[in-house]
Amino acid sequence: MGRSPCCEKDGLKKGPWTPEEDQKLVKYIEKHGQGNWRTLPKNAGLARCGKSCRLRWTNYLRPDIKRGRFSFEEEQTIIQLHSILGNKWSAIAARLPGRTDNEIKNYWNTHIRKRLLRMGIDPVTHEPRFDLFNLSSLLNPTNYNCYQSLFNLDTIKSFDALVNPDILRLAALLSTQNNYKNPMLFQSPENSIPSNCTTQSGQFFDGTTLVQQNVSQIPDQIPALLNPSQPQPNLVSDNSVQPDLQGLCDTFDAELLQSLLETTPDIRWMNNQTTCSNPNYSNQTSGLSTPGSDIESSSHTSNLLQFEAPELLDVSHFF
DNA sequence: AAGTGCTTCAACCGCCTGCGC
């Protein structure tokens, strides 16, 4: 004969716990320990199933539970562990002191998973999803900072192999416009981006690998560049700050740019924003324009362009 | 201010494994 049932289903309370119930459970466990969950509810004077009591204790009432938002380090740990362990929430929780499997699972499903999808990363395989490449999210320095650990050189190379290199260059230009440089977008074999690409977190891309750079080595103007809320130096005229910008712009000619804009219709360009200087380009008249329009007919007086990163850039037609 | 849709997360559901009988 097996064990007797843990509890009778009938007459047991379900739903949210009241403060009184919490108090009863905590008092009982403090006095008697966790012991037998089957007999606990009756002994503690609770009209709950043992399973419900265990869940309430382990997920909410346990004194060693850490409350509050997940830190950047915790989030990185979750992502890294999930890439190895998958949905083994209890195994992940075992490596994050004070966090429960339920909490990590919820955080993954409500925050991390969605963000990975927005970045074009498959949350199951942790590989780039080329069918839905979200350019603007990749260009967001916050997102890039959070997920830089996912982008090893192999991943970057796979992007190079599968994504139109001109799109990568355009993305690099957009990232420059966003006042930071995403090394992932500077690895295209055909572009001529020099070294000294510094990310918001102070990482340094030497053309081959990412290395952590001592903050004290970052030039004075770089912190302002990396923090959009601060006054920005003149990106166009100050080649010492952004020596690669001119070179990047030079890699495009007007015909190629027009072709890119036509084939990636979600990329639109705006006017009156200083982002790059190239006599082949001209500013638009005002407001958002039809993609690729008027490139050759515009005057070359200001040479200023700004691209609006698309919400979702579908590049599936490149493959 | 009210209605609607979206997001969050505590709690439940149901399956699996290990173990007592």
Place this chain on the structure above:
DNA sequence: GGCGCAGGCGGTTGAAGCACT
């Protein structure tokens, strides 16, 4: 050895709060 339950786990739900119109 087999039955059947406790405990553990991952998936799912739904109430509450929030944002937007």
